[in-house]
Amino acid sequence: MAVATIMCLYAVKQVSAQEAEPAATAVADVKPLQIGDTIPEYLWHLPLKLVNHPPAGGKDSITLNDYRDKLIILDFWATWCKPCISSLYKLDTLQKQFADGLAVIPITYEEEEKAEAFITNKGWSLPSVIEEANLKKYFPHQSIPHQVWIKSGRVEAIVGPEYARANMIRDVLAGKNVAFNHKIEVPFDKMKPLFINGNGGNGSNMLYQSVISGRLQARVAGVIRPYPNEILAYNYPVEMLYKTALQNSALAPFNNDRYIIYDVDDTLRFRISQRALKEVHDDSLRSRWEKENAYCYNLVLPKGSDIQDVNERMFRDLNDFFGKYFNVVVASEDREVPALAIVKTAGYRGLSTRGGETLRSWDADSRALVLQNAPVSYLIHYMNAMLDNRPKIGLDPFNRPIVDETGIAGNVDMMVSAKFTDIGSVREALQEYGLDLAEKVTTVKMIVFKYNQQPKQ
Numbered sequence: 001m002a003v004a005t006i007m008c009l010y011a012v013k014q015v016s017a018q019e020a021e022p023a024a025t026a027v028a029d030v031k032p033l034q035i036g037d038t039i040p041e042y043l044w045h046l047p048l049k050l051v052n053h054p055p056a057g058g059k060d061s062i063t064l065n066d067y068r069d070k071l072i073i074l075d076f077w078a079t080w081c082k083p084c085i086s087s088l089y090k091l092d093t094l095q096k097q098f099a100d101g102l103a104v105i106p107i108t109y110e111e112e113e114k115a116e117a118f119i120t121n122k123g124w125s126l127p128s129v130i131e132e133a134n135l136k137k138y139f140p141h142q143s144i145p146h147q148v149w150i151k152s153g154r155v156e157a158i159v160g161p162e163y164a165r166a167n168m169i170r171d172v173l174a175g176k177n178v179a180f181n182h183k184i185e186v187p188f189d190k191m192k193p194l195f196i197n198g199n200g201g202n203g204s205n206m207l208y209q210s211v212i213s214g215r216l217q218a219r220v221a222g223v224i225r226p227y228p229n230e231i232l233a234y235n236y237p238v239e240m241l242y243k244t245a246l247q248n249s250a251l252a253p254f255n256n257d258r259y260i261i262y263d264v265d266d267t268l269r270f271r272i273s274q275r276a277l278k279e280v281h282d283d284s285l286r287s288r289w290e291k292e293n294a295y296c297y298n299l300v301l302p303k304g305s306d307i308q309d310v311n312e313r314m315f316r317d318l319n320d321f322f323g324k325y326f327n328v329v330v331a332s333e334d335r336e337v338p339a340l341a342i343v344k345t346a347g348y349r350g351l352s353t354r355g356g357e358t359l360r361s362w363d364a365d366s367r368a369l370v371l372q373n374a375p376v377s378y379l380i381h382y383m384n385a386m387l388d389n390r391p392k393i394g395l396d397p398f399n400r401p402i403v404d405e406t407g408i409a410g411n412v413d414m415m416v417s418a419k420f421t422d423i424g425s426v427r428e429a430l431q432e433y434g435l436d437l438a439e440k441v442t443t444v445k446m447i448v449f450k451y452n453q454q455p456k457q
Helices: 082-097 112-122 134-138 166-173 238-245 266-272 283-293 307-325 376-387 423-431
Strands: 005-010 048-051 071-076 102-107 146-151 154-159 206-214 222-224 230-236 260-263 295-300 328-344 359-363 368-374 402-404 412-416 435-451
Touching (some): 048 112, 071 082, 071 134, 082 102, 082 112, 082 166, 230 238, 230 307, 238 266, 238 295, 238 307, 238 435, 266 283, 328 376, 359 376, 368 376, 376 402, 376 412, 412 423, 423 435
Parallel strands (some): 071 102, 260 435, 328 402
Antiparallel strands (some): 005 206, 071 146, 146 154, 206 295, 230 295, 328 435, 359 368, 368 412
16 A cells, blocks of 8 residues: 655746647657757658648648758647747748748647648748657657757757747858757656656756655664755654654644544554554564555755754644545644643742753763753653653553643753652652642643544444
């Protein structure tokens, strides 16, 4: 199972061109011609259906061989293409100016009746090849106008309409070396995502990208931030993707399971959180769950973006996608829940800081957490991390969120010497500062997984 959402902006040169006409059916033995290639003899004698050949009622077909001794400009066009029309007005004039040495051959895939009526209405004297698909196989292109200059039996240039000027034609006819900026077009299938399997190139000109996919076929999982404006999280369950997005964000003060509430049914929760696998000991079932419920997320923001920009964009992308895919979104909400609150006691005498660099460190000699010019939230972060280790040392998990109800607004200096996996030990250390830990039901900002739209009963 794989799911992909792709958004990308890519660098393009703005040109006065339109998307090319529908692609002709591919022919296996046709090799597109490049600059300097010799025109194959077959192509010289290929009959080309024609309209508007002078005089009135003239030829209804031509071959390139009819103009072999001239400079030939093949001009691929269509009646709906405004730049093509502007170009053909100029080409019509140039053909009259260089009648002895130039053969302008407009080419369209459109049918006779439509093309002939259009040319007549414009008053052009140029004839046009119509209902033509074979030449595009030799000169494939994504946009029109598309011009191919042929001289002395070989491809002289493949360009847009900007080179169709009297001075350029005069120089080519005189045999001078002309510095053409040849038209380069990367082939791509408009019905497929850009840059997947090389569609439209290798993505080196990507400016912005947001991708969500199913699990990669590799037994690895993790997250990497190659640059401040990029992130790749791979083979993560939904819950872990959100936790990554919420790191260091203002939306959630802490990124920990104690602060997560699931307001969804057990079936959906099983799909979202890997914690549902704790009681599953069957390797085949675990492997199947990972295959069906692990995802990858890749984001590249414009240069100048920082980690906070990336996290905020990631959070919005996850809600946009999983809100539709799973009907689940995440929000930060104040909830009344059983919690462990840090509170002041009657013995509180005030906490302050001497200033300096903000630090949180562990003093191995005194076995104490040292806070220097730091907020009380740094203490809570450390307590959360240490309490997560309780099951690893044979203690029961501690599931209550920890909340600061001290009312201390500024930063403080503290040295808290305690065994942080033991709530009693932490209480004793805090009481030295006139603080305590109190179990109570109180308002805590929680991260809530909930339905994007309530399911119909």
